[in-house]
Amino acid sequence: MSQYGTTSSNHNNSNSILDIDDDLEGVDDFLNEPNPFEDPANEINHDNSRGNAVVGATDDQISADGPINNNYNNNNNNNRDGGQEFMSSNSMKNVPLQPTTPPPPLNENSNKVENDVGNQKKLGPGLLNYYSQFFQLNSKQLISRIKFTFKLSISKQMRAGGDDDNVGNVEDLGYDLYSAVWIPATVIMTNFITNGLISMIVDNIIKGIIIVGTREVAKDTREEHFVKLLHSIWIFFGYTFLVPIISWNLFVKNRMASLPVESSSSGLSSSLKKLESVTDLISVYGYSNVFWVPCCIILDIILECESLSHGHKTVSIILKVMEWFIFVGFGGILSLAYIIKVIINDENGAINDKKNYGTFLFSIVLHVGFCYLLKRVIF
């Protein structure tokens, strides 16, 4: 740095050593001209150079790293410069690129991340980074939301927000797409693993025989397991993503727009944010799948017990009743209850409103169809 500075100052002072013209075109022909890098108009104020350089680097990073960094750095720059907007493109061209300041870890500064996430709404839905705002949550928030799902479903009240629904920090409750992706994935894997693990323990370890493995008899069983896994994938993810999208576009979207702002505020306002977009509704359906995790474990145990009962009538009937009770009562009704309660509460608790019947019936019919598919294909 000092070397360059010394050289440039020597040029302007027309040093005697460099004052030699060799009659050839070269550097010495421009020694008497002003150095454009020392032009006061282009000079960078070092107090603000960091922030400006960040803008320049951000502009460069948009293509390489995506607009998330742009928002982050822009936010930092705005905070530093008192809400100063982006510089003009001319000034940005003259600013040398400098490394951006490393962003803080997600867990250490959640408020900062939330502000950044709020700014990301300016991104287009076609960008991958646009969807990262729906995946910004920590373990504490996830646990709080799952707890709230259980509490709301088993609550006798249609409207949440009472003393019964006091689940941890209210600010932790909200919607995300993480649940819509990974809770159904957990259900699928739980069903796949529990089913195989129980049969492996009973047959291979306790009985000492091979049902699945290297024998010829195992070929159909292996393919059956794998095909069942694939079927469960499209059933769960189809239900979690397609049904909310259809439901939102057919019923909720228009009604939310027609409602006045005050009346459209959620009945869950004291505990849960109101539904604002289709992603929120997808999140609700995602969290509703959490009931199928214990349900799958219990059902697989019951099904294994049925195969071990060797056709004993009384035992078979009892196990069958338990199976249907768990499947319908625990899996089907509780997950539907959560969805209905959130939707109805979001409609300002207007359960008697005839306009809600469409959403209500649509959700029930599709949920029954989903349960039928589950029972028919998977269990």
Added chain:
Amino acid sequence: MAAEDSIIEPDVIEPDTTTNHGSTGPSPSSIANANGTANPFASPSDPIKRGTLDESVLTTLKRDVSEINSRLKQVVYPHFPTRTLLPTSEPGNSIESNVDISGHSDLWAPLTFIILYSLCVSHAKSLFSSIFVSCWFILLVMALHLRLTKPYDNISLISYISLSGYCLFPQVINAFLSQVILPLFLKANYNTWIIRVLTILKLLFLAVCLKWSVTAITLVTKCKDAVQIFPLGLCFLGFGWLSTML
């Protein structure tokens, strides 16, 4: 200082002396030093030679395998569950090695591992294509998850796919042991106790390899929160359970 600046060394174009095979050419290390980065096509025998057209297939394969192995030494080997069997990287080089790891994005190793895994699990029969496609899909899902939950890390999606693919290596070992090696014992001596022991061994291999994969990808991608780690573990559990169960 001014006197030093006035001395301008003349630009001299050196004659091309590398007509014969590497007799006078610079070594690859010197090329790397001069340019700042290593030339991937520079070979010890002849730096002018580019590509792999002039070398035997065996040489290419050997070099690719050694490159995959050197990357496994960075990503997977040090994170074996016992951590005492293999040497770990020096703490002083951790930052540099992490930058190097995340900047690397080859897909040869994931492709190799997925083919090996699919061959082992499907027994080279009907399920091969389904498992092959499913494996790539799961790697893509893992990479998307990392990209979406860690948007501030300047790591591309392809790099995450590559990293996830490298961390698949323990699952390939698990599949090979569970589907190829252990059934050989069963063919040799078929009785109930052998079945019990082999089943327990399968579960043991599953647990060890799962821990190995999850530890490797957690440390390499610097995931800290359970929200970030859980889906990765779930995907690797799916890989492991497929090779144990099918």
